[in-house]
Amino acid sequence: MPTLTKLYSMEEAYQHNTKEDCWVVIDGKVYDVTDYLDDHPGGDDVVLAATGKDATDEFEDAGHSKGAKELMQNFCIGELDTSIPVIPELEISSKKETNSYSDNLMDLTKQYWVVSVAIIGFSMVAGLVFLRRK
Incomplete structure (x- = not known):
């Protein structure tokens, strides 16, 4: 797998939170799963609920298989920029x-x-x- 160089902020990832444009953040990586929503075994609503936050815990709690984790790599578009603090907009x-x-x-x-x-x-x-x- 090539080294990821594109960095995204959590705010930027959160802006992609619809069925037509869906990104999730897991383990510090950003995934564009738009094309996978219809194929997700748990349904698209589970994935859409994981947008706008770090979904690592939800992903791990769901008990995804090794094959699912390998499949994820196809959707990886970059990494989360950890230099930008995640502060919710009040x-x-x-x-x-x-x-x-x-x-x-x-x-x-x-x-x-x-x-x-x-x-x-x-x-x-x-x-x-x-x-x-x-």
Whole structure:
């Protein structure tokens, strides 16, 4: 097998996470398994679930045969660049969004209060009408 020189970041590998374009990272190597998805004995959903992270543990836990490990070499396109730290992208919400959420919650609470008061008021009026008829 020739020496792999192409390096990929985990973020770059994660961008290939669809059935039409699927890469997985196992043991520090990057594999383009797009053409193999339909042939994978465990189904394509198992492989697609392994994108965007180091899937070494999942691969080893599945108990792949020696033949499967040899077959993998046909799909190897490079190595994971370990000089780039793998930091998940955090979604940061601003105070404005938090206030918006709080405002929405308060509006919803007010709506339920108004509905409850309306039901009680309607019940009282119906009860008075009923008592007057007797």
